[in-house]
Amino acid sequence: MSGQTPVRAVWTDFGGVVTMPLAGTTRAFCERVGVEERTLRAAIGRVTASYGVSDPMAPLDTPLVTEEAWARQVERVLAEEFSVRADLGDPGGIWFDDRPANAPWLSWLRALRAEGVFVGLLSNMVPTWDARWRAMLGPRDAFDAEVLSYRVGLRKPMPEIFRHAAAVAGVPAGSCVLVDDLPANCAGAREAGWRAVHFTDTEEAIARLAAWTGVTRAAPR
Numbered sequence: 499m500s501g502q503t504p505v506r507a508v509w510t511d512f513g514g515v516v517t518m519p520l521a522g523t524t525r526a527f528c529e530r531v532g533v534e535e536r537t538l539r540a541a542i543g544r545v546t547a548s549y550g551v552s553d554p555m556a557p558l559d560t561p562l563v564t565e566e567a568w569a570r571q572v573e574r575v576l577a578e579e580f581s582v583r584a585d586l587g588d589p590g591g592i593w594f595d596d597r598p599a600n601a602p603w604l605s606w607l608r609a610l611r612a613e614g615v616f617v618g619l620l621s622n623m624v625p626t627w628d629a630r631w632r633a634m635l636g637p638r639d640a641f642d643a644e645v646l647s648y649r650v651g652l653r654k655p656m657p658e659i660f661r662h663a664a665a666v667a668g669v670p671a672g673s674c675v676l677v678d679d680l681p682a683n684c685a686g687a688r689e690a691g692w693r694a695v696h697f698t699d700t701e702e703a704i705a706r707l708a709a710w711t712g713v714t715r716a717a718p719r
Contacts, residue, residue: 655686
C-alpha cells in the first residue's frame with residue numbers, strides 16, 4: 499500500500515462476483531426456455547434498442563419497463579422476427595433457479611467487515627429480483643450498505659453512482675474500490691477516482707484486496 503491511500507470501502511458487484519460466472523447461468527436460462535443463446539441475445543438486443551440504450555439490462559434495472567412487460571416484448575420479437583415461439587414465463591425465477599452463490603467470496607467479505615473495512619453491494623439490479631438475491635445470501639451480515647440501481651435511479655458505470663456510493667460509505671473516492679466482472683464498470687469506477695478489480699477469479703481478487711486493505715488473514719472457509 500506504499501504511496502497509496504489504504505482502501506477503507508470495498509464495493510462488490512452481485513452478478514458474476516457474488517454469484518458464479520454469468521456465462522453458465524445464461525446457458526442454463528436458454529436451455530430452460532428452449533431458445534438458442536444467439537437468437538435470444540438478438541431478440542433482447544432489439545428490445546433494448548427500442549428504449550434508446552445499448553446495455554441489455556438498462557431497461558430493467560433503472561427501471562424503464564417492468565420485467566413482465568419486457569419478457570412479453572422479447573417473446574413478441576422472437577415470434578415476429580425469428581419465428582421462434584417461446585414462453586419466458588417469470589424470467590427472474592428461471593434466472594435464479596438453482597443458481598449458487600460464491601461462498602468463498604462472501605466469506606472473505608465477512609472477514610473484511612470483521613476487520614473494520616466497510617463492505618457494500620453496488621449492483622445494477624432489477625427490482626423484482628430483490629427477494630431472490632437476498633435468499634441466495636443466507637444471513638444478512640455480508641454488507642454494511644446496498645446501493646442498487648433501481649433504488650437510486652443511477653447505474654454503473656455512471657459517475658454519479660460512484661459519487662453516491664462513496665458518500666454512503668463516508669470515505670473519499672480514493673479510499674473506495676469496486677470489484678466487478680464487467681470491464682466497463684471498472685473503467686467507470688477508475689474515472690470516478692476509485693480503484694477497481696476486474697473480477698475473473700476469487701482468489702486473485704482476495705489477494706488484491708488483502709494488499710490494498712491490509713487485511714491479510716485468509717478468508718474463513
